[in-house]
Structures are given as structure tokens and as C-alpha cells.
């Protein structure tokens with residue numbers, strides 16, 4: 001048989017994919033019962049399907065054919081207006097000339113890296129970081145610099161040391177609040193320091209914050225967006241995926257007004273506009289005041305689930321592993337001793353009926369072979385206990 005060499009672009013080999021996203025199809029193909037700590041999804045029973053169905057009849061039902069047309073690239077007027085009102089008075093308050101509706105948070109990241117990264121540019125990412133964020137930077141052929149994260153978020157003093165008098169980063173990618181995957185939040189002091197460094201170096205800060213509205217403990221810290229007070233070097237990426245539902249695939253970017261036309265031009269070459277029926281559905285949800293109510297319910301649910309996860313971990317792994325203590329969001333980061341290789345553990349755990357994401361998925365240079373991420377948000381406390389018990393059995397098998 002003749003073999004053909006495909007004329008692929010050089011960037012094709014920089015498309016590294018996502019272990020997280022691949023777990024969706026991997027899990028869908030399993031036929032046995034699995035406790036799913038893998039995907040970062042909201043609680044399925046907390047999705048307000050009844051309210052959405054009612055709004056759907058009105059906004060995208062038989063009487064609303066215009067909801068199925070193309071939309072304006074910057075976002076449908078109804079959603080833009082409702083979102084501006086929703087955010088007004090919050091740490092993410094914005095204005096029309098800064099706001100672009102996107103197809104999920106991922107498109108916001110793609111647009112940001114696309115506009116700012118040339119091949120070979122230095123991009124700072126946290127270590128560990130959100131896999132798809134670093135993968136997007138790599139897709140534009142960035143050189144990555146991984147800066148460690150501790151309980152207070154990115155170690156900004158280490159970042160300064162690592163750069164020293166060398167080449168400054170073009171972009172600093174951070175998930176400052178309830179970080180994916182560690183759950184850590186950057187302190188106010190570090191946020192200020194990061195913005196100072198970005199200004200000194202002329203670096204763009206991508207402020208990726210899908211979880212900030214899901215605080216269930218501790219005191220609020222202002223967003224990087226708020227602290228930047230209009231500084232054009234901060235571009236904020238937000239999404240409805242965690243606060244409402246990921247299948248909607250709608251998010252937004254808040255950026256300096258001088259970037260809006262570039263964002264629109266780039267988005268027009270990607271997908272023309274964001275799915276209009278979903279924009280209308282979300283606009284109706286926001287206008288009806290449902291999001292605030294929904295956030296209140298979700299915060300209580302997630303607090304209980306985080307506590308259940310920590311209690312189960314203490315019961316089964318107390319003294320043997322350590323884990324983080326997030327004040328919001330979806331994730332706990334668990335670190336085992338050197339005897340546990342979490343990529344090997346994954347296979348055994350899957351057979352035992354529990355799924356998570358191995359730590360190395362969150363580091364382009366694979367610095368976390370003994371850690372793993374669990375999402376506590378999507379699973380009831382009872383199932384969380386069951387899942388951790390199964391994890392215990394899997395760890396016993398790989399270490400015996």
C-alpha cells in the first residue's frame with residue numbers, strides 16, 4: 001500500500017491534546033459503575049433544568065425563529081445587556097467596549113494566546129496549571145516557563161527570580177482564584193506584585209477565573225481585573241461553564257477597548273459568532289434574576305462536598321497523603337508519597353470504579369507523578385465516600 005506524507009503545518013506537532021477532555025470519552029466507553037472525580041463539571045442535579053426549560057420555551061421556542069440566526073460577533077445584545085447588569089457592582093464589573101462574548105472560556109484563552117504569542121515567545125504558566133490553558137499556549141508554539149504554586153497561589157517572588165535579568169515573558173497565564181487543579185487562591189499581596197511585574201516587563205496577564213463566583217468559605221479577594229483598574233495589560237477570561245453548565249459553551253472576555261476589534265476579527269475567522277440560542281437562553285436566565293439564586297444554592301452544595309471529600313480522605317489516607325483546602329471552586333489536589341505513581345494508579349482505579357486526573361496532566365514537564373486532581377463538585381457526599389474507598393483499594397493494589 002502506498003503511504004502518503006501529509007503536508008501538515010509544523011504547529012500540528014505542538015497540538016498536545018488534553019488528558020482531561022479525553023477522559024470524557026474514555027469514561028463514556030466504560031460499562032461498569034465509576035465514581036467520577038475526573039471532569040471539572042458542576043453538580044448535575046444542581047443544573048436548573050426546569051427554569052431553563054421554561055425560559056427556553058419563551059426565548060428559543062416556536063415563536064422565536066430569530067434566535068436561530070447568526071449573531072453579532074461581539075455577542076447578542078440581549079446577553080451583553082443582561083451580563084453587564086449581572087456583573088455591575090461585582091469584582092468583575094465591566095463595560096460594553098471591553099466585553100466580547102465567546103464560545104466558552106476555551107475560546108477566550110485561544111483568542112488571547114492567538115493575539116499575543118508568536119512562535120518561540122516565553123509564556124509563564126503556573127505549576128501545576130490548567131492543562132488546556134498550557135496546551136493552547138503550546139498550540140501557538142510558545143516556550144513555557146512553569147512557576148510553582150503554593151497555598152497562596154503562584155509564587156510571584158519565584159517568578160521574579162526565575163526571570164531575573166533574562167528575557168521577560170510575553171504572557172503570564174494565571175488562574176488566580178480556586179485554581180484548577182490545586183484549588184489555591186492567590187493572595188492580595190501577590191496579585192498586586194504580579195501586576196507590578198507585568199507592568200515592568202510589558203507582559204500580558206491572562207486572568208482566567210471561571211470559579212471566582214463559587215466561594216463557599218473565607219473572605220473575598222478582588223479579581224485581577226478589578227485590581228488592574230483598566231490597565232490594558234490584563235485580559236480576563238470568564239465562562240458560564242461552572243456557574244451554570246459547561247454544555248452551554250458560552251463565556252466572555254473582558255479586555256482593553258483597543259483590543260475589541262482584534263478579538264472580533266480573530267473570532268470571525270474562527271466561528272463567526274457564539275451559538276445564539278444559548279446566548280438567548282442565558283440572557284433570559286440572568287434577566288430573571290436566577291443566577292444569583294443558583295449561585296447561593298451551588299455554594300452550599302459545594303461546601304458540603306468539599307468537606308465530605310476531605311473527611312473521606314482523612315479516613316482512608318490520613319497521615320499518608322496530603323491535600324489542599326480550597327475556599328471555593330471544584331478541586332482538591334492530593335499528593336501521595338513517592339511509592340504511588342498516579343498514572344499507573346489511574347488504570348487500577350478505573351477498574352476499581354473511580355476516576356480522577358493524574359497530576360502529570362497539569363504540568364507540561366510532568367512534575368507531579370505522585371499527585372492527582374479530584375473534582376468534588378459533581379458527586380454526592382455518599383458517592384464521594386464510596387469513590388475514596390475505591391481509591392484506597394486501588395492504592396493498596398499498586399503499592400503491594
Ligand code: PMP
Pocket residue numbers: 040103104105106107130133175180208209210239240241246249250251
Ligand atoms: N479555564 C479553566 C481554569 C477551567 O477550569 C476551564 C474549564 N475546565 C476553562 C478555562 C474552560 O472553560 P470552558 O469549559 O467554558 O471552555
